[in-house]
Amino acid sequence: MTGVEAKEAFLIYYDRVTSFSAPGYEDEEIYQFLSDAQLEFVKERTFGLNNLPPKFDDNEKRVADLFPLIETTGLISPTANTDYGNAWYCSKSAGGIISPLYTFGVSALLKRSGYPEIADAKWIECERIKSENAAKFVSNTFNKPHFVKPKWFETNKNYIVVCDAYTTLFSGLKFIYIKNPYSISETSLEYDGSYDATHMSLHSSTHKEIVDLAVKSALQVIGDPRWQTKMQQEQMEPDK
Amino acid sequence: MNLTELEILFNQKISEVHPRFKEENRPESFYIVNYLNKAIREIIQDRLINLPTFEQRISAIDIHQDEFSELIVPNKLLTNPKSISNYNWTDRGNRYQVPSDMLIAISLNCVHTRIEVYPYSEQKVFAQFVSRKQAERIVSDPANKSIFVRPIVFIDDKYYLTLIGDAYTSDISTPYLTYLKEPFDLSHEFTKLNSTSPILSISGIPDGSYFRMLSIGEYVNSAGSSTIYEPGDKVLKVSGYNVINQVDSDQDLEVGYPYNYTDTPEFPEFMHDILLEMALRMFLEEGNLKLVSKQEAQ
Numbered sequence: 001m002t003g004v005e006a007k008e009a010f011l012i013y014y015d016r017v018t019s020f021s022a023p024g025y026e027d028e029e030i031y032q033f034l035s036d037a038q039l040e041f042v043k044e045r046t047f048g049l050n051n052l053p054p055k056f057d058d059n060e061k062r063v064a065d066l067f068p069l070i071e072t073t074g075l076i077s078p079t080a081n082t083d084y085g086n087a088w089y090c091s092k093s094a095g096g097i098i099s100p101l102y103t104f105g106v107s108a109l110l111k112r113s114g115y116p117e118i119a120d121a122k123w124i125e126c127e128r129i130k131s132e133n134a135a136k137f138v139s140n141t142f143n144k145p146h147f148v149k150p151k152w153f154e155t156n157k158n159y160i161v162v163c164d165a166y167t168t169l170f171s172g173l174k175f176i177y178i179k180n181p182y183s184i185s186e187t188s189l190e191y192d193g194s195y196d197a198t199h200m201s202l203h204s205s206t207h208k209e210i211v212d213l214a215v216k217s218a219l220q221v222i223g224d225p226r227w228q229t230k231m232q233q234e235q236m237e238p239d240k
Numbered sequence: 241m242n243l244t245e246l247e248i249l250f251n252q253k254i255s256e257v258h259p260r261f262k263e264e265n266r267p268e269s270f271y272i273v274n275y276l277n278k279a280i281r282e283i284i285q286d287r288l289i290n291l292p293t294f295e296q297r298i299s300a301i302d303i304h305q306d307e308f309s310e311l312i313v314p315n316k317l318l319t320n321p322k323s324i325s326n327y328n329w330t331d332r333g334n335r336y337q338v339p340s341d342m343l344i345a346i347s348l349n350c351v352h353t354r355i356e357v358y359p360y361s362e363q364k365v366f367a368q369f370v371s372r373k374q375a376e377r378i379v380s381d382p383a384n385k386s387i388f389v390r391p392i393v394f395i396d397d398k399y400y401l402t403l404i405g406d407a408y409t410s411d412i413s414t415p416y417l418t419y420l421k422e423p424f425d426l427s428h429e430f431t432k433l434n435s436t437s438p439i440l441s442i443s444g445i446p447d448g449s450y451f452r453m454l455s456i457g458e459y460v461n462s463a464g465s466s467t468i469y470e471p472g473d474k475v476l477k478v479s480g481y482n483v484i485n486q487v488d489s490d491q492d493l494e495v496g497y498p499y500n501y502t503d504t505p506e507f508p509e510f511m512h513d514i515l516l517e518m519a520l521r522m523f524l525e526e527g528n529l530k531l532v533s534k535q536e537a538q
Binding site for chain 1: 244245247248251263264266268269270428
């Protein structure tokens with residue numbers, strides 16, 4: 001499906017649901033609905049509907065749906081961050097990271113002096129923590145924490161990785177994340193595997209669901225009672 | 241297990257009790273170390289201190305010999321005698337300063353000279369610990385010339401003990417005390433320096449602070465004179481002297497600082513699990529209360 005085909009599908013479905021009785025939308029508005037629906041689709045596939053399971057990697061279909069947006073970086077050199085003790089950070093706009101939307105995997109290349117000792121740098125998978133809990137893991141006068149897997153969290157601009165007091169060298173980071181899909185527009189061409197502004201970012205098999213979500217949003221905006229009915233029906237259906 | 245290993249186990253066990261302790265309520269090292277130190281004191285308190293009499297404490301030390309052997313300091317020469325000539329005891333007794341880290345005195349021997357019943361000269365004998373009240377009955381005065389063959393000793397105050405002989409004692413000196421010492425506090429601040437070469441650099445230790453010898457080695461005393469120190473000795477870091485020399489080629493040089501700390505509990509390995517369990521129990525008793533109050537707040 002191209003951008004134009006998505007818009008036409010939106011109109012057909014919207015008109016059929018409202019029996020031509022609802023106000024029409026401008027093309028720009030429809031593309032906005034479609035782009036928003038695409039983001040909603042990615043969010044739901046990543047975290048589950050209403051943040052409930054199944055989420056992203058609980059289900060192979062979800063992984064397959066988002067496959068075009070999943071990106072794994074190569075080695076990225078971090079910068080020391082003394083604000084969090086033995087910690088390093090990496091900008092979200094660092095070379096090798098392309099427009100990250102949701103990050104779900106971070107690995108660090110590090111050495112340890114003990115518990116256990118890692119003399120030759122090895123890749124260790126990091127664990128995500130809430131940023132407000134980061135202080136619990138910071139090495140300082142009062143805290144000499146031990147945890148083999150470094151902890152990471154993100155701010156609006158950076159990824160921050162906090163290591164324990166026994167980590168001696170931290171020389172690289174790798175990320176697995178979901179890229180931000182490009183907006184759907186009039187010029188969007190059929191998905192062909194490339195990630196750029198001139199092509200749809202997700203596979204064709206997902207487009208119908210994105211159009212459905214866009215129509216649902218459009219109905220919600222005009223306060224159409226059929227939207228409520230449809231929502232109730234969907235809640236009774238098993239999750240996709 | 242050293243402190244880090246204990247801390248790892250502590251964190252692991254509390255995380256199994258409740259996942260909140262893994263991240264949100266994760267205790268800082270400072271608190272874990274405090275709980276471990278508190279547990280050490282509790283163990284000593286329970287098994288040795290909370291006993292009503294000196295005899296019972298000594299008996300408890302004997303019973304728990306295996307558990308507290310690392311805390312026993314044998315034959316420490318007591319110094320700084322303080323004359324008690326104001327009393328009628330004259331040269332039959334002295335007050336001696338007790339070691340600042342003494343928890344329970346176990347035994348004391350001294351060089352003793354007696355006249356008459358039964359006379360001997362400069363014999364090394366064990367003194368008998370008595371209470372102050374018992375000492376009052378034993379000590380001779382002009383109206384009571386008591387016979388008590390062994391010297392007696394009692395704790396005067398937290399700084400001194402008194403060592404005295406009976407009416408026939410003519411000299412008493414050179415007391416060596418064996419005692420149970422206070423354990424060093426566990427701390428991540430404690431740092432070990434070691435070397436396999438004949439020289440160990442200690443330039444990282446601040447001048448004027450004390451460090452602990454963990455092997456036999458040669459350093460200087462406070463006056464700058466070369467001195468041989470043994471494991472456990474308290475040594476002053478003297479400005480300008482930054483090297484310890486090897487004395488025994490079979491022993492690698494090792495020191496630790498600051499003196500008052502350690503990174504391994506001074507209990508045998510089999511006691512470490514008991515110590516950890518006790519620290520966990522104390523922590524969780526308080527941890528549970530925290531969780532309840534959080535739920536109420538929600």
